[in-house]
Amino acid sequence: MNKIHDIAKKYFNKEVTDRDRAIFEAGISLGALFHQFLGIPLPKNKKLINNIEDTIKNSISTQPYVKSVEVKIDYNQLKDVKNIYDYSVLNGENLEVEIITNYGDVTIHSRLKYIKELDFPLMYIEKIDD
Amino acid sequence: MNKIHDIAKKYFNKEVTDRDRAIFEAGISLGALFHQFLGIPLPKNKKLINNIEDTIKNSISTQPYVKSVEVKIDYNQLKDVKNIYDYSVLNGENLEVEIITNYGDVTIHSRLKYIKELDFPLMYIEKIDD
Amino acid sequence: MNKIHDIAKKYFNKEVTDRDRAIFEAGISLGALFHQFLGIPLPKNKKLINNIEDTIKNSISTQPYVKSVEVKIDYNQLKDVKNIYDYSVLNGENLEVEIITNYGDVTIHSRLKYIKELDFPLMYIEKIDD
C-alpha cells in the first residue's frame, strides 16, 4: 500500500498538499458517481431503491482514498408506474450523495445535491478536517 | 396499460409482428444494460457483488416488456485488492446476463456472454417461444 | 468476415431468421447509443453540436451489422447559457436517432424519438425490407 502510494505521488506536482489531494479525490469520485449512474431506470419500490443506493455506495467506495459514501434517491420524486413507459431514471434532481475522502491527515466531507435556485445538481465541499 | 400499448404501436411499421417486437425489446435491454453499467468499480466481496447483480437486474427489469433479468458477475475474475489502485471494473469479460422479454404470445430468451473465440461480449438469442 | 459470422451464429438458436437478427441488432444499437451518451454536457453552439452528432454516429456505426446511423440533437431545446450552471445535457427529449441495420437480405430502419403522448423516448421499427 505505502509503495503504491509513493509511486502515484511522483506524478503529482510537489506543491500538492494532503488537503489538495483529499479535495481532488472527492471531486473525482463525485464526478465519476454522477456520470456513471446517471440514467439508470428506477423501479418504484422502496426495497429495490435501497438496494440500488447500496450498489452505488459500494461501487464508489472501491475508489482510492474514499472513506465512506452515502447515497439517497428521493423516493417521493419517482413516478407512480401507471403504464410500462412510466418509470423514472436516476437524474440530477432525485439523487443526493455524501462522500468522505481521506488523504494523510485531511478528511473532506463533500456532497452532491440538487439546488433549486441554481436548477443544478451542485457538488460542493461541506467540511474540511485538517 | 392497453391504451399506452396501442399508442406506442402506432409508431411501429404495420408489418412488425409480436415476434419482431419481443426480439427488438430484448436487443434494446441488452444494449442498454451493457452500456449503462460498463465501467462501474467492483469491490472484491461476494455479498457486495450479489448486491450489484441485484441492482442491475432490478433496474433493467423496469424497462418495457422485460419479464426477467439474471445477472452474473464472475467473482473469480475480480482482482485481489493488493493496493488502492488494484480493483476491477465491470467489463465485457466478467459479466453474463440473461434477459427474457415477452410481447403478446412470444417470449424471447436472450443472453450476453463473453465468447473467447470471438474475443467479444456477444449478445444472442437462445430461445424463441412463439 | 464469413468465418467470424459463422462462429457467432452457432450461439444463436437455429430458428433465428435473418429478419430476427437484423431486428435484434437494431435494438442493441439503439439501447447502447442511448445509455452510452445520455448525460453528456452540451454546448450551445451549432458547430459543436454537429460535431457531437457525428461522434455518436461514427461510434455506433462501428457496431456489428449497423449500416448507417443518423443523429439529431434538437438545438432549439438547448438552454441559452446565462450562467456557468446553465447548460443542457443529452436526454430522452432532445435526441432523435435513426439506425439502419442489415443482416443477410434483411434491412431494418429503426428510430429513437421522444413521443409527447407517451412522455417517453420511444425506440421503434419504421420499416422492414426483406
Add this chain to the structure above:
Amino acid sequence: MNKIHDIAKKYFNKEVTDRDRAIFEAGISLGALFHQFLGIPLPKNKKLINNIEDTIKNSISTQPYVKSVEVKIDYNQLKDVKNIYDYSVLNGENLEVEIITNYGDVTIHSRLKYIKELDFPLMYIEKIDD
C-alpha cells in the same frame, strides 16, 4: 454570472479557498469525463478519432470553471478491424486527458493518464498556478 457564483458559494464551507475550489472542479471534470465516455466504440480511422476527441473536449469544456480540455486517444492501440467483432472501445489505457480549471486567481493543470507501473488510469495534478 457573479450572482450565480455567489449563490453556489454559500453551499461551500467558508474555509474553502480558491485553490481548493479549482482543484475540486478539476477532480469533478476528470471523473465525469472518464465515466461518461468509457466504453464508447471506436472506429479505426484517424479523422473519426479526431472528431471523437473534439466531442469529448467540447462536451467537458461546458462544465463550470473548466478553462480548457485536451483529449488524446492512442490510435496505435486501436485494433485493426479484421472482422465485425474486432473493434476497440474507449478505456483507461488508450485515453489521455489534460484539463485546466480556473477559480479566482488559481489555475490547475490536471491530467488523466494510464500509468504502467500502477496498471491504472491515474488522475493527477501537474501544476498549480496561484
